[in-house]
Amino acid sequence: MGRKRTKSGKIRLAEVAELAGVSPITASRFFRNPEALSVAKRTRVESAAKELGYVPNLAARALASQRTEVIGVLIPSLTNNVFSDVLRGIYDASEGSRYSIQLSNTRYSILQEEKLLRLFLAQKPAGLIVTGIDQTAESRAMLEAADCPIVQIMEIGPNPVDMMIGFSHYDAARAAVAHLFAQGRRKIGFVGARMDPRVQRRLDGYVSAMKDAGLFEQRLVVTTATPTSVTLGGALFTDLLAREPDLDAVFCANDDLALGVLFECRRREIGVPEQIAIVGFNDLEFMASAVPTLTSVRTNRYEMGKTAAAMLIEAIEGRRPELPVLDLGFKVIERQSSSSRPSDNRPAVSGGGTANKMVALPSSHD
């Protein structure tokens, strides 16, 4: 435990500097801004660091520089497949950068989000990624006062706190319903679970499209606050069918529900799409291999996460993006479950259905 000069075998910046024959501060600069060093010293420090196996002490760095290299990420759920894709994108983009990801789960509670936000902000993160646009007033104020870049993900809307990347759930839902109209469906039910703000906006989109066509009826909508699941999809569909036996299509707020509806149809020997068409949301992998293959609205989740983190890192380093709001769009992927030609076997994804479209919308949907 001889701790006077050499310390307990630990390699500090001072050791690297000594070996390289420079001052500690110069060695420090090598890691912070190598361009500022002369080439000679740069290589000397570099090889000294490598030789000693130097690893910087992040705590000391954070303390001295008064900022951390942590990107805080607030998402509402770890279970939801949708977020695991987004997260993967975020982690991929952060890899190789100096920033590390600090993840927290709001459990779909904006109060919990506010609490976590306060916690995060106190640690002076380098940047923040938050989900959605529905924060408490308090959260909103904290975000606006934060002196770090912030990206809101998952959806776009007016008044971004800083940057924003996502798509319009409202428009996506309208497009899904329009697709069903194009297939000649009229009595289109809506099945939704959890009813977080984004699902709510999908419902809003559905309602508006139905109203536009003069086909909206309240009893066509079945929702619950319960977390989503395949089983729940079957249960909600059962309810829906009891209310409206003449149903000819179901728009599901996500793919798990859609799969549940498909299984329930099979259980009841209801023909899909002959009797009932099914459209899901997110286009998870299994949708393309279900029997029949399931139509869904594709969203670019991985790309969203990756781009969000990349934008954030750029902004942290002072290179703000030209466009603070990015609309990643969506695409209705028409498959057998909603085809008007039931026996149609053409490739699902690239099928040129009339409703296939990739839109790039303005930030708000009015």
Place this chain on the structure above:
Amino acid sequence: MGRKRTKSGKIRLAEVAELAGVSPITASRFFRNPEALSVAKRTRVESAAKELGYVPNLAARALASQRTEVIGVLIPSLTNNVFSDVLRGIYDASEGSRYSIQLSNTRYSILQEEKLLRLFLAQKPAGLIVTGIDQTAESRAMLEAADCPIVQIMEIGPNPVDMMIGFSHYDAARAAVAHLFAQGRRKIGFVGARMDPRVQRRLDGYVSAMKDAGLFEQRLVVTTATPTSVTLGGALFTDLLAREPDLDAVFCANDDLALGVLFECRRREIGVPEQIAIVGFNDLEFMASAVPTLTSVRTNRYEMGKTAAAMLIEAIEGRRPELPVLDLGFKVIERQSSSSRPSDNRPAVSGGGTANKMVALPSSHD
């Protein structure tokens, strides 16, 4: 920018101490070990901290105390549902504790794992959770030299580095095959993807069970290094069927593959379970609502993550668990897809199938 004594409005421990009328070190102790303070000072510091809205500076704390309050978690995949359940458990257990989770993705590469481990260890984490028991020799050495508690999760095996929590994939696979034997199946195929060490051990279990029954044939095994997916399940099953048209059952290394096999059967109009029985692995939520419902091997993923983190935190705080190795077991959940009585509609989970069992095994499976 007046930074001489009061600093830029920041609340430091010194401010709290001053307001409370104690020395900074006493205030510090309040957060570290409140029991050591007299009740009077404790309440004084507490109210002072609350009044000022004091938030400790973690960087300073880490620097001064030479340790962090970070739990490092190394998992091989963020996409896999299995890990999202485990992660949820880990995050749930860490919530409310002083520890924060630092997650890294090894992408199923033990070299990447080694690299990340080195990175983590350099930051002196409070504890570490690593996936599986197959580390490089170098990683193993680092783990053993680490001066923090470590939990290996997902499976159990001999020679734990420190603590270990999981179950025997080998035994679980044997149980699944035994269940199929009990249903009168003989030509049982194996379908596996990714073939990480745990899937490999499931294969080993399958092979040994088949050999024990004198039924093993190499052509019954179809595997690929490709990441798993529902679609892949269908494709691998197609291969399997081409090699062995008389197949009467398929044991899938995971549930996604099983779902793919189910869809493929439907596509080919193969009766499940009349012609072919299907058994999956993990018992994801959708297995119970598929048509027919799908038999699977239930694993306690959420509990595994939660217990792992809880054990780790206990160990960090000096309370080592009585048993360093915890076997969470598994359970074959018999459902319609593997029933010998195809039209059987009894509840899937609690069905008293002969192969239903919850085992608690010794740490290794020899």
Place this chain on the structure above:
DNA sequence: GTCGTTGCTGGTAGCGCTGTCAACGATCCT
């Protein structure tokens, strides 16, 4: 040739907190 400019380097002084150890009063024991 002198002056200012630029580019690079180093010294000083903390960042906010906690480990160590000494000091203090109160309680306990003989």
Place this chain on the structure above:
DNA sequence: AGGATCGTTGACAGCGCTACCAGCAACGAC
């Protein structure tokens, strides 16, 4: 009653790094 013990408190000295600013050489402009 005196000393030992315990529980509680505070002073001091950094933890390893970087912000700030000064210094110095090399260079170009006049």
